[in-house]
Each structure stands twice: as structure tokens, then as C-alpha cells.
Amino acid sequence: MPITSYLAHPVEGQQQKLLEELLSISHCEALPAVNTELLILITDTRNAGEEASLKIQLESLENLKHLAMVAGFQTPINS
Amino acid sequence: MGNLNASRRNFVKKMAALSAMTTATALFPGILFAETQRNNASTTGTLDWKKAPCRFCGVGCGVLIGIENGKAVAVKGDPNSPVNKGLCCVKGYHSIIALYGKDRLTHPLVKKNGSYVQTTMQEALDLIASKMQKTITDYGKDAVSIYGSGQWTIPDGYVASKLFKGCIGTNNVEANARLCMASAVTGFLTSFGLDEPMGCYEDIDHADIFVLWGNNMAEMHPVLFSRLLDQRLKRGAKIIDLTTRTTRTSKAADNSILFRPQTDLALANAICYELVKKGWVHRSFVEKHCSFRKGLTDMGYGLEDNYQFKDRPKKINYKDYQQFLEGYAPEKVTQLTGVSEKDIRYLATCYGDPNKKVMSFWCMGMNQHTRGTWINNLVYNIHLLTGKISTPGNSPFSLTGQPSACGTVREVGTLTHKLPHGVVMNKTHREHAAKIWGVPVENIPSKPTYHTVEMFRALDRGDIRFMWIQVTNPMVTMPKLKRYRDAAKKEQRFIVVSDVYPTPTTDIADVILPSAMWIEREGLYGNSERRTQYFEQMIPAPGEAMSDTWQMIEVAKRMGFEKQFSYQKETHIEEIYKEYTRHHEGKKHAMPPLSILKSQAGAQWPFVNGKSTQWRFNAQYDSACSNGEAFHFYGKPDGKAVIWQRPYEPAPEVPDKEFDFWLCTGRVLEHWHTGSMTRRIPVLHKAMPKAYVEVHPKDAKRLQIQTGDLVLLTSRRGTIQLPASVNERGIPEMGQVFVPFFDEDMLINELTLDAFCPISKQPDYKKCAVKVQKA
Structure with a gap:
């Protein structure tokens, strides 16, 4: 648990930089839109602690303007 | 096995990506993603996705719940919902975890000699019906009451109103929405x-x-x-x-x-x-x-018992x-x-x-x-x-x-003065309700009895002896809490609480009934924009847990109202909704048929000629306008809206020399209301484990308080101790403090004042005077 997906809005003109920043963080995958300044962010953490720590990392990104959550999946690691 | 798990996890990730792409497409028409990415996002799988309105706030976001092997395992925003267009907040996407807390109430409990003893649902319902009947015989019909909630589904509120107002013949029906809207x-x-x-x-x-x-x-x-x-x-x-x-x-x-x-x-x-x-x-x-x-003007503040205005x-x-x-x-x-x-x-x-x-x-x-x-x-x-x-x-x-403060409390009318259509004071409205309910019109009293604060005061005085509380937690939320907690514990009071988890309110119950929660039963909610939304039962309720609707139907039948409550178990929600919509027939409030609500993410009343009404009182959109003008405020006899002359008047209690700070209370992002559900979601609980008091940095410096220090807050009603929060999430102005109310271990309503608006009877939780000291 959990796998979540978000819409990530970059600061104007910083989509590429935000993509690089997101890809450098563990537990994150990011997919950029090709004609709009927007990225899809998918996070995959093993427990609540990892999720909380990831949240702090995401909040500190300078090129991230706004993050809107879309989906969450309760997927056990060892079941 | 490891490979299987990895493959399943990859598959789920693809679904998460697809959900986000779908939402992005709804929000940004024409948005494109690289073809390889789109191809990677799979659309097939074993999850059965079913739509529902979210369980939590009044926005009424459409969510899709992924069901697998009889269990809810995933949530995503519904891209077809015009409310949230596929988005989902942190509470919404964790909502299903609240179904599976370790301490879910699964069997009825009856208090015997100071301890709770497990019993069967049939015995508990028998006891409730007999206690209600005895209370009516001993003290009169206005000695029994029901206190519900804006989390009641529409059928819950409807059967509560029908049972108490139409059948028993008391207007002692209130809901916690009195405290919020x-x-x-x-x-x-x-x-x-x-x-x-x-x-x-x-x-x-x-x-x-x-x-x-x-x-x-x-x-x-x-x-x-x-x-x-x-x-x-x-x-x-x-x-x-x-x-x-x-x-x-x-x-x-x-x-x-x-x-x-x-x-x-x-x-x-x-x-x-x-x-x-x-x-x-x-x-x-x-x-x-x-x-x-x-x-x-100068109306007072309702601080005294039996205040009238x-x-x-x-x-x-x-x-x-x-x-x-x-x-x-x-x-x-x-x-x-x-x-x-x-x-x-x-x-x-x-x-x-x-x-x-x-x-x-x-x-x-x-x-x-x-x-x-x-x-x-x-x-x-x-x-x-x-x-x-x-x-x-x-x-x-x-x-x-x-989720249904509008749909249930305001539209069904689960307040002392209300009926599903109109008010108890109006003879025509009483006749209309009585005809649909199949009861003599004389059954419905023409005078309202107690609004929420006064209902709990009546419990204290002994004017009310029996109270059934459903889907709400008044022993956390009532202002000036001590008086009302003590009232509930008095001798010769009988309290029934229907809920999904133990709370400070179940602590004062004589009978605790386990309720089916949200998608464990069938129901409807009505959100802030007049949108009614349907959800089916998706998973079984645990143990003997039963919907609040069916609990009341069972008690009504035991009290002799079989005729009025002759609904069939398999079809009762459909039967009740159909009956309810008869109250609102006509262009001003026509409700959408259930078939429409089953097929789409809700519809807005007035629902006329197969269409929702988005803008009322505007002749271009609202077919109830009939004055030949562009706008028609048809709620008023002259068709005109009222501009009111209303002055500024001060709050009843303002900071003074002894209690020199304003206290404001409220919520936080992670927790919903009293936290009885969200505190059982580990990630939300971990993110916000306990309440705190926000203090302005200059006040904190003067009082030598730092974040984490324990602070004593004292009002004329009581004292509590909380950790300080300085310069963190919220920053009050100097001379003000803020405390969230979600934490049952730090009950801020011990301090608040039970003053209310004389017209709406809604208490003010945002202003009273307190003293702030370092503990």
C-alpha cells in the first residue's frame, strides 16, 4: 500500500525540470503530457512511513505548483 | 509468488496512470500523452468498479470503488462526475480503509450493571421499541426523540421523520446539520x-x-x-x-x-x-x-433555557x-x-x-x-x-x-420544524405529508419542539427521557459539552446510539447498535449543489451490522406501525425513494427518478422534463419561473428576493482582562469532523495524530511558548491542555487561538459556549473568550 496517481502542475515553463526532479525521487514515476504543461505522477510506497516521507519531499519541490490527487489503490506488498 | 505480486503491482500502477490520464483529458480537452505511455496503461483487470458519492464532506465527489473478492480495495475519482471531474482528495482516496478498522462495531451491545453485554440484533431492537413505548406511556410522546445527521442517507432521514412526526406524533426530530448549516x-x-x-x-x-x-x-x-x-x-x-x-x-x-x-x-x-x-x-x-x-435587532444569544425569538x-x-x-x-x-x-x-x-x-x-x-x-x-x-x-x-x-446535509436534513426535513415538503406549522403541508405517510393529519403536531441545543437541554431537565442518536457524535461536538454529557448520564434517561465505531457518544449509550457503513448498504446522498446521488450495496456489512434505515423500520414495526413501514427488505430503498419523491412533485423541487440516478453521477433538482436545473430563478434555465421576466424569485409571494437591513452586533462573549484571547475551532485537512472514521485510517492518523492549539508567534514569545509545549486553555466552562503550534499550518492573529475539534482525547468543546443565532438556532463555535497559559 499504496499506489496513488496525481496530476502535477509545474511552475510555468518548468515542466521538464519538474519531470527530472520527480524521476529522481524514489517511489515516483512521472509521465509528461506532450502538448500541455502537466504531468501524471504515480507513487508506489510500501508503508505509511514511506508515504509520509514522500509527501514531504514532494511538497519541497520548487518547480511543482500544485498537486491534485486522482486515485489510490490498497495493494498489499506481500499477499 | 513474488513475480505474481510484482506483476499485480505493475498492473495496478498502470490503472493508476490511466485514471490520471482520463481525469487530465476531462480537465484539459485535447491534452495528449505519448503513444507508448497510453499503450502501457492497461484498461483490463479483475476489479469491479462501482460508482458512489464520497462518504465524507458535502462536496459530493463522485468516486469509483474497486471491488475484489467482496472487499473494497481501490478508489479513484470518477471522471464522469461533473462535481470532481476525476479528482479525489486525501480523505476520499483513503475512504475505503475506514470500512475496515479493527474495532468496528459488529454486534449490538446492551449496558447491564455498568458493563456492555453482547446481544442479538433482534433482542436489541425489541428492547428499543419497548423502551420507547414505555417512555411515551410514562412521560408522553414528546419525551422521546431522535438525533440524526447530515450523514444519514435520504432513506434514513425519511423513515426517521415518518416514524417520529407521522406515526409517534412528536416533532422531536433533529440532526447535527443544525450545528453546521x-x-x-x-x-x-x-x-x-x-x-x-x-x-x-x-x-x-x-x-x-x-x-x-x-x-x-x-x-x-x-x-x-x-x-x-x-x-x-x-x-x-x-x-x-x-x-x-x-x-x-x-x-x-x-x-x-x-x-x-x-x-x-x-x-x-x-x-x-x-x-x-x-x-x-x-x-x-x-x-x-x-x-x-x-x-x-438586539435579539440576544439563546444562552438561557427555553429561549424564544x-x-x-x-x-x-x-x-x-x-x-x-x-x-x-x-x-x-x-x-x-x-x-x-x-x-x-x-x-x-x-x-x-x-x-x-x-x-x-x-x-x-x-x-x-x-x-x-x-x-x-x-x-x-x-x-x-x-x-x-x-x-x-x-x-x-x-x-x-x-455528504447529505442538503439531501437528507434540508430536503427530507429532519429538523423539528420541517416536513419533507414545507413546515409543520402549515396545515396544508401537514395534510400533504399525512396523506403520503398514510397517517391521520392530527398525528403531526403543528408546533416545533426542540432545536438541537434545546433538545439536549430538555434531556438535562428531564423533559426528554429517550434519545436515539444515529451517525453522529454529539459527545464530541456539542458546545459547552460538560452540561450535555452529564445530562445524558442522568438516571431515568435511555440513550440508543447507532454507529460504526466506538466513540465518546457510544460511551453514554444504554444500547449500541452496529450500523452498516456507506457502501455496505444501498442509499442516496444529496450534496451542496442540489445533486442527488445513488449508491448500491457493494460489499457485505460486518457481523450483524444493519443500515440505519432498516433499524428504524424494524423498530417501527415493533411499535405497531406495520402498515406505514410495510417495505420489502430487497426493495425498500427504491420503495422509500419513490414515496419520498411524491412530497416534492412540481416544477420547483421535482426529484430525479431512481433509474436516472443509477445510470449517472447524480442529477440536480428541480429535475423537470428529464433535465437537471443548474440555475434556479433564471427563466432561461428554470422552468418554474412564471412571471414573464428574466428572473423570478418564486419562493416569495411577490416573486422578489429580499435585501435585508441587518446591522453589526457584537458576539456574546468577547475577550476581557481575565479571558483575553478569542478561541476559534474548526477542522483540518486530514480528519473529517470528529475523526471517528479518519482516525482509523493509519496514514491520516499518522499525518495528524492529535489536536493542538495554534498561537500567534508574538503571543507565543510573550508567553514563552514554543511548538510542542503544553498549553492550558481555560474558558468560563472548563480547562483543557494541548500542545502548542507556532508558525506551522495555520497562524491566528494576535489575541486569537485556533483548535481543531477532531480529537476525542482533547475535547475543545468543553470550553465553547452554547450561544446560537436566534433565527437559525445554530451555535457559534468560532468565538468565545479563553485564557492561554503555558502548562
Whole structure:
């Protein structure tokens, strides 16, 4: 648990930089839109602690303007 | 096995990506992703996705629940929902975890010799019915009561009203929505003669300016706030935050304007003064569609038992109103409000500019107010004076905090004075209800009994002896809590509590009934924009847990009302909804048929000729308009909305030498209401494990308080101890503190005052006086 997906809005003109920043963080995958300044962010953490720590990392990104959550999946690691 | 797990996890990730792409497509038509990415996002799988409105706040987001092997395992925003367009907030996406807390109530418990003993559902329901009957025999029908909630589904509230008002014959029906939106109701009724917003969320896509009146939307209504931010990104819309405390909303807004507690009344009048002075009044709209009234003033605050108030409105004219506003010139109110003359004029410009469309949003800041009805009236005044109402993008919009505060409490009418259609005081309305319920009209008393605060006072006095509490937690939420907790524990009182988890309210129960939660039963909710939404039963309820609807039907049958409650178990929700819609027939409030609600993400009443009505009172959209004009405020006999002359009056308790701080209470992003569900979601609990008191950094320095230090808060009602929060999430102004109410281990309502708005009877949780000391 959990796998979540978000819409990530970059600061104007910083989509590429935000993509690089997101890809450098563990537990994150990011997919950029090709004609709009927007990225899809998918996070995959093993427990609540990892999720909380990831949240702090995401909040500190300078090129991230706004993050809107879309989906969450309760997927056990060892079941 | 490891490979299988990895493959399943990859598959789930693809589904998560696809959900986000679908939502992005809904929000940004024409958006493209690289083909390889789209191909990677699989659309097939073993999850069975079913739609529902979210369990938590009043926004009413559409969510899709992924069911696998009889268990809810995933949540995503429903891209087909016009409410959230696929978005989902942190509470919504964790909502299913709240179904599976370790301490779910699964079997009835009966208190015997001070301890709870497990019993069967049949025995518990027998006991409840016999206790109710004995109480009626011994003390009269007004000695029994039911206290429900804006989390009641529509069928729950409907059977409660039918049983108590129609069959037993008492108006002792109330709901916790009295504590959260009663002032919005009386605001609508006094200004327009009909309840609930005239506009809808689609207004967000048209408005140029959003003015948030004491409304921390970023934390309380995050999905709608995301829609506001989205409009700012796309169209440059502005967000103005009017607030008493700096919040996450303030930080995200274009302009945050701080005002002193209670002075929103003066601020709104000052905006109206400027509109008149600058010639920004839409004269032809006002002449055709508005009348002017003033009511009684100096009404008191309801602090004494059996307090009564009835307003006596008087007609006034535009000149009288103009003269009244002279007392609210910006230079006269700047000191009182703490808002600069420049900011007051800026706000008036925002509303007055004929080329800008404006939405006003509010929630508890305006409603939990000892002059809550007045401040609602005053914000409507601004929109009426400028004619910025009932058109796309021009919309005064009162938000709600619970999933069915509108659908159940306001529309079904689970308040002492209400019926599903109309009020108990009106003979025609009583006859209409009695006919549909199949009861003699004499059964329904013509006088309201107790509003919520007075109902708990009546329990204390012994006027009420039996209370059934469903889906709510009053032993955390009642103001001046100690009096009402002690009342519930008195001898010769019998309390039944239906809930899904143990709470401080189940602690005072004589019988605890385990309830089926949300998608463990079938039901309907109604959200803030008049949207009714249906959800099916998706998973089984645990143990003997039963829906609140069926609990009441079983008790009604045991009390001899088999005829009125002859619903079949398999079809009862459909039967009840069909019966309920008969109350609202007609163009002003026609409800959508269940078949429509099953097929789409809800529909908005009035639902006429197969269509939802998005903007009421506007002849272009609302078929109930019949005066031949562009607008028709048909809730009032003369077809005109009322502009009210309402003055500023102070709060009942203000800081003084001994209790020198204002106390404001509220919610936080992670927890919903009293936290009885969200505190059982580990990630949310971990993110916000306990309550705290926010103190301004300068006050903290003076009192030598740092974040984490224990602080004693004392009011005239009690003392509690909490850790301090300085310069963190929210920052109150100097001389003010803020405490969230979600934490049952730190009950802030031990300190609050049970003063209420004399018209709406809604308590004020935002203002009382406290002393702050380092522990």
C-alpha cells in the first residue's frame, strides 16, 4: 500500500525540470503530457512511513505548483 | 509468488496512470500523452468498479470503488462526475480503509450493571421499541426523540421523520446539520423563501473572481479548491480570502484580507455602502426583482433555557436602506473590522465591476455565528444589489460539510420544524405529508419542539427521557459539552446510539447498535449543489451490522406501525425513494427518478422534463419561473428576493482582562469532523495524530511558548491542555487561538459556549473568550 496517481502542475515553463526532479525521487514515476504543461505522477510506497516521507519531499519541490490527487489503490506488498 | 505480486503491482500502477490520464483529458480537452505511455496503461483487470458519492464532506465527489473478492480495495475519482471531474482528495482516496478498522462495531451491545453485554440484533431492537413505548406511556410522546445527521442517507432521514412526526406524533426530530448549516437555511429562506443554492459548481468554470468568506477551502473542500486553482491557471481567475486566521487557503489566494471576529457583518455592509456610493447598483435588477426589509435587532444569544425569538420583518424602501448604510462607510468600520479602507474599496470594486463574474463561497465561518442568518443575508445583499446571481459564474454559494446535509436534513426535513415538503406549522403541508405517510393529519403536531441545543437541554431537565442518536457524535461536538454529557448520564434517561465505531457518544449509550457503513448498504446522498446521488450495496456489512434505515423500520414495526413501514427488505430503498419523491412533485423541487440516478453521477433538482436545473430563478434555465421576466424569485409571494437591513452586533462573549484571547475551532485537512472514521485510517492518523492549539508567534514569545509545549486553555466552562503550534499550518492573529475539534482525547468543546443565532438556532463555535497559559 499504496499506489496513488496525481496530476502535477509545474511552475510555468518548468515542466521538464519538474519531470527530472520527480524521476529522481524514489517511489515516483512521472509521465509528461506532450502538448500541455502537466504531468501524471504515480507513487508506489510500501508503508505509511514511506508515504509520509514522500509527501514531504514532494511538497519541497520548487518547480511543482500544485498537486491534485486522482486515485489510490490498497495493494498489499506481500499477499 | 513474488513475480505474481510484482506483476499485480505493475498492473495496478498502470490503472493508476490511466485514471490520471482520463481525469487530465476531462480537465484539459485535447491534452495528449505519448503513444507508448497510453499503450502501457492497461484498461483490463479483475476489479469491479462501482460508482458512489464520497462518504465524507458535502462536496459530493463522485468516486469509483474497486471491488475484489467482496472487499473494497481501490478508489479513484470518477471522471464522469461533473462535481470532481476525476479528482479525489486525501480523505476520499483513503475512504475505503475506514470500512475496515479493527474495532468496528459488529454486534449490538446492551449496558447491564455498568458493563456492555453482547446481544442479538433482534433482542436489541425489541428492547428499543419497548423502551420507547414505555417512555411515551410514562412521560408522553414528546419525551422521546431522535438525533440524526447530515450523514444519514435520504432513506434514513425519511423513515426517521415518518416514524417520529407521522406515526409517534412528536416533532422531536433533529440532526447535527443544525450545528453546521442551519444559518445557511434561514439565510436562504429569509432572502429567497426557498432553501439551497440557486447556482452550481459549474459556476466555477465561469467566474472571474472567487471571494471566500471565512472559508478555508484548501483544507475543507480541497477538490473544489483545486477547481478554483485550475481556473486561475487556465483563465487568470482571482481568489480572495477573507479570514480571521492565516490558513493554507490564504497562502494560495491572490489576496488574503484579515478581519476581526464577528465584524464580517460590518464588512459586508461597508461593501454595500461602496456599491451604492459608486453607483454600482444594478438599478433595473433591484427595482424589478428585489424588495427591502428590516427585522428586529438586539435579539440576544439563546444562552438561557427555553429561549424564544420570532423576527418581525418590516418593509423599508431603498432610501431607508441607503440611510442605514451611511453608518458603514469604510472610514467608519476600518477600526472595528481591522480591514483597511483600501481593502474594503477593493472588495467593492471586485463585486461592483459589471464586467466581472463573482462567486462568493462560505461554510462554517458564516454559519457558526450568533448572527449567522444576518451574515448570510448580507452576502446575498451584495449579489442582489449588483444583480450577480442566478447566472453562470455569478453565484453566492453556501458550501456544506456533510455528504447529505442538503439531501437528507434540508430536503427530507429532519429538523423539528420541517416536513419533507414545507413546515409543520402549515396545515396544508401537514395534510400533504399525512396523506403520503398514510397517517391521520392530527398525528403531526403543528408546533416545533426542540432545536438541537434545546433538545439536549430538555434531556438535562428531564423533559426528554429517550434519545436515539444515529451517525453522529454529539459527545464530541456539542458546545459547552460538560452540561450535555452529564445530562445524558442522568438516571431515568435511555440513550440508543447507532454507529460504526466506538466513540465518546457510544460511551453514554444504554444500547449500541452496529450500523452498516456507506457502501455496505444501498442509499442516496444529496450534496451542496442540489445533486442527488445513488449508491448500491457493494460489499457485505460486518457481523450483524444493519443500515440505519432498516433499524428504524424494524423498530417501527415493533411499535405497531406495520402498515406505514410495510417495505420489502430487497426493495425498500427504491420503495422509500419513490414515496419520498411524491412530497416534492412540481416544477420547483421535482426529484430525479431512481433509474436516472443509477445510470449517472447524480442529477440536480428541480429535475423537470428529464433535465437537471443548474440555475434556479433564471427563466432561461428554470422552468418554474412564471412571471414573464428574466428572473423570478418564486419562493416569495411577490416573486422578489429580499435585501435585508441587518446591522453589526457584537458576539456574546468577547475577550476581557481575565479571558483575553478569542478561541476559534474548526477542522483540518486530514480528519473529517470528529475523526471517528479518519482516525482509523493509519496514514491520516499518522499525518495528524492529535489536536493542538495554534498561537500567534508574538503571543507565543510573550508567553514563552514554543511548538510542542503544553498549553492550558481555560474558558468560563472548563480547562483543557494541548500542545502548542507556532508558525506551522495555520497562524491566528494576535489575541486569537485556533483548535481543531477532531480529537476525542482533547475535547475543545468543553470550553465553547452554547450561544446560537436566534433565527437559525445554530451555535457559534468560532468565538468565545479563553485564557492561554503555558502548562
